[in-house]
Amino acid sequence: MPKLTINNMTVEAEEGTTILQAAKKININIPTLCYMQNFEPIGACRVCLVEVEGIRDPVASCSTPIKEGMKVYTNSKMAREARKLVVELLLSEHEGDCQLCDRNEDCELQSLAQEMGIKLIRYQGEKSRRILDESTPALVRDSAKCINCRRCVTVCNLIQGVGSIFPQGRGFKTYIGPAFNGTLDSVTCVQCGQCAAVCPVGAISERDQIDEVWKAIDNPNKFVVVQTAPAIRAALGECFDYEPGTLVTGKMVTALRKIGFDAVFDTNFTADLTIIEEGTELLTRLKKALVEKDKNVALPMLTSCSPGWINYAESFFPQILPNISTCKSPQQMFGAVAKTFYAEKIGRKPEDMVVVSVMPCTAKKYEAQRPEMNSSGYQDVDIVLTTRELGRMIRQAGLDFDQLEDGVMDSPLGQSSGAADIFGNTGGVMEAALRTVYEIVTGKDFPFPKLHVTPIAGLQGVKEASVKIESTVPDWDFLKGVELKVAVVHGLSNVKKLMEKIISGEATYHFIEVMCCPGGCIGGGGQPRLTDDKVRNARISALYREDEGKKLRKSHENPDIKKIYEEFLKKPLGEKSHELLHTHYHAQEKI
Amino acid sequence: MKEATCACNENVSEGELFERLDKFLLEYKDRPGGLIPILQYAQAIFGYLPEKVLKYVSTKLDKPYSEVAGVVSFYSFFSTHPRGKYLIRVCLGTACYVRGGKEILDAVKKDLKIDVGETTQDRLFSLEVGRCFGACGLAPVILVNENVHRRVKPSKVNEILGAYRGGTGDEQ
Structure with missing residues (x-):
């Protein structure tokens, strides 16, 4: 050495x-x-x-x-x-309007200039050309701030394997962007925002929708509800200089209430609902395949929670669309339930409701405005904020985050199981599903220590596990002796490799959890910067802690979930579920 | 690399050009660094690189369109616009630059009333800038298609171009 x-x-x-x-x-x-x-x-x-x-x-x-x-x-x-x-x-070439930049005080270039004691820009010359790209619902790009570091090119091409952006031209005129300096909507972009998550400056950011939220809150005729994704509680603290992996669920709830939301709910609730619907869908597909010997049933079934993955599948693997669960993502299920079931309960019309969600994700902004996502006749989810935007909004509201007391989510869309918490990390949706599916099928307790399926946890790109079903309750006896094979994959370049193996028949599974971003939602494109593996692991263990700290750890045991089926939905995959909680996908041209 | 000539004077359909490109792709698509020869070939037979061709190459090579475009826009040799019968490349490499390449470029621009990257209305001339043709001893040089014009002076530009206008350019 x-x-x-x-x-x-x-x-x-x-x-x-x-x-x-x-x-x-x-x-x-x-x-x-x-x-x-x-x-x-x-x-x-x-x-x-x-x-x-x-x-x-x-x-x-x-x-x-x-x-x-x-x-x-x-x-x-x-x-x-x-x-x-x-x-x-x-x-000298960076358009440094720091006071107006959303990266002010969160900018690597600004920090460096400060550290180095630069007080004067000695070279005044040509600035980088400004091409402002606001063509997509999720991301905004400003080439005048770009310093050509190419981190975004690396994530987009190598980690995600999407390749929407690449250096165009050369020399001083080099521009990082889609082909021939086009806009993002002119090419295939899955809107995952991993580029925005690694950008050291303000050249790529989420579309800021904070003002839209204030406007809704300020309107006395609107009833504004908010939902927060599982991954927010494990990362929001970082916006206030907490150590990565600090759980701030209680403070987050209080902050949202103080900001002025009329009800503070949890996407976790609809994560539990997703498990019931998706679990039933899986069992139904398995029954069709194993009992009815239906050759057309698409297996393995693939999860559908991650909108970046859905965008990717629609463009890159249209042939796999029948395999994707028809369940809407928990965000969209929440919107649909809030504007129907909950609106009815509080005697409001869906058009008077505004559903805001806080997501670790930029692709969720895109997902919310998909035309098919309007089960109540109105857009299911109206506005999507990223974790970073919520952090800014809390500051705008003048709240001292550190001093906030712990609050509790409202009822009836606020209670959730620990299984829902782990939806935010790679392996979590699968573990949550297995906890429920196993118990429904066998009638026995889920046999894993601490309920964790360790082979599918952690940051390895593709993980797999199998669960042998030794005995069953009478309804599911066709599954007796079946070894349920599952896989978990995150990061789209890993997804690509796995999908190729599935299509060629080289790999066979019954069920696969797919998450677009490395580490899952805790590493999403809307999370506080900068996310490396250490931060990912810290956030993941925070979610497992949140899960382990709850009495209720299985989706099917959530009493509010039982209630919503009794009062409203009637049964999983029933007529109402079909109408509100399920969707369909469209192949898209890949450019 | 295989010789490829411009097909603009042949009476070939677009479909046939794509067939030729397919044959070339078959040979080059799995070679490391195959993208550039493929683009050169495509430009040679189509005369330029239309969007349709670039998207086709990107799909065939399973390379992102942004990467293909990145390569095309990096090299001044590639053009995404149709070109005139004669492509003028004025060298602005170091030797030509210091010996007045810039003035030559200005004279050509003035003569043709077009800017770099453009084509004259009569589709006779296109103008590009080159970065050294390896003829520094002859600086400043301009290339008109394959013809090298050496030690060009701004005052000679009109005469050189005039010969091409009159159809005797290649004999210069």
Whole structure:
């Protein structure tokens, strides 16, 4: 192993380690704007320059491998000045209207400029050309703020395998965007917002809908309800400098109430509802396949909660659409139930209701405005905020988040099981489904320790498990002896590989959980920045803690779920369910 | 790479051009770095790179359209607009630049009344900028299709172009 010195401290690291990584080992931080965990460095931003003895010019530490006897100085005059110059040059072409930028005080370039003590932009020249792209419901892009770091290109092409954006042109005129500087709506984009989640500056952000929410709250004729996705409670705290993985469910509820929502509900409730509907759908498909020997029944069944995945499937794998559960996502089920069942209960007309959701996701903004999502005759969900937007809204409301007391969600759409909490992480929907399906079929307690199916937990891209059904209650005796094979996949490039295997017949399962973003919703495109694996793991364990802390841990045991079937829906996959809780998909052209 | 010639003077249908492209794709699509030769071939037979062709190549190679467009827009050699009978490339590489390439470019622009990337109304000339043709000793140079014009002066531009207008350009 090569041994070198960095700032006169000796460090030894494996062959192929970069200077940046070796420095990290001895707690020396070198700034960078383009570096991305788990990916080959591309050396695009040049911010990580350091001095190496014997080399005339500073070198990019992210892409320079260490060598035996190398002497590196990260803080010499040469290194400091070189880095400062690079940041000054970036600032010279960056449209820095910081006060008006939604990344103000959350901007990596701004922080670097501050850290380096840059008080003056010495170079005044041509700015990057501004192409403002507001063509999609989810994302807004502003090329004038782009520093060409290419992190978004890496996530879009390598992690998600979608490839909506790529560097166009060259030199000063290089523009990161869709083909020939087009708008995002002119190409296939799944709206997952992973690009917005890694952008170091304000070049890609979610479409800000905070004002629309205020407007609804300010309107006395509107009854405004809010739902929060499972993944919000494990991440919202980060907007207020809490450690990643801090659960803030109670404070979040109080904040929403103080902002002025008329009722504070939980998407978790409809996550439980999803499990009942989706679980029944799976069992129905299995019955058709195993008992009625129906060759046309599409198996494996694939989950449908993730709108980024649905967008991806519609464009990239239209042949797999029959396999996707017809269940709407919990967000959309909530909207449909709120504007029918709940509206009736409180004596309101659906047109007077405004359903707001807080999601870790930008694709949810797209999903909400799909034309088919209007079960009450009105759009199921009216406005979708990301976790980041809620964080900003709480500040706008002048709330001291830290001082808020814990609140409890309202009834009847607020109570949920622990199974719903884990909908927010990879493996969670599957585990929640198995807890219910197993108990319905066998009539026995789910046999996993702490109810966790550990082989499908964690950040590995594709995971699988199987559950042997030894005995059954009479209704489901056709499943006796069946080994239920399931898989869990997240990150669309992993999804692509798995779907290819499913289509070719190389892999066979009964049921697959698919989540668009790495780590699942806790790593969604609308979550506080910056999400790396450490943050993902912290948020995931927070959701498991939330689950374990509840008495109620299985969707089918949620008393409010039982009630909504008794009073309103009657039975899973029944007529009312079909009308309100299920949907269909359309193949889209891939561009 | 296989020789490919522009098919604009042949009476070939678009379908036939796509058939030719398909044959070429078959050979190159699994080669690493195959995209550029494919684009060169496509441009050679179609005369330029229409959107339809680029989307077709992107689908066939299973490469994102944004990446194909990124490559096309990176290299000045590629054009997404139909070109005139004669493509003029004025070299602005280092040697030509210091020996007055910029002035040559201005003279050509003025003469043809078009900007870089455009084509004259009569579809006779298109104008592009080049980044070194490897003829620095002859700087400044312009290329008209395959013909190299050496040590060009702004005052000579009209004469050079005039010969092409009169049909004797290739003999210069």
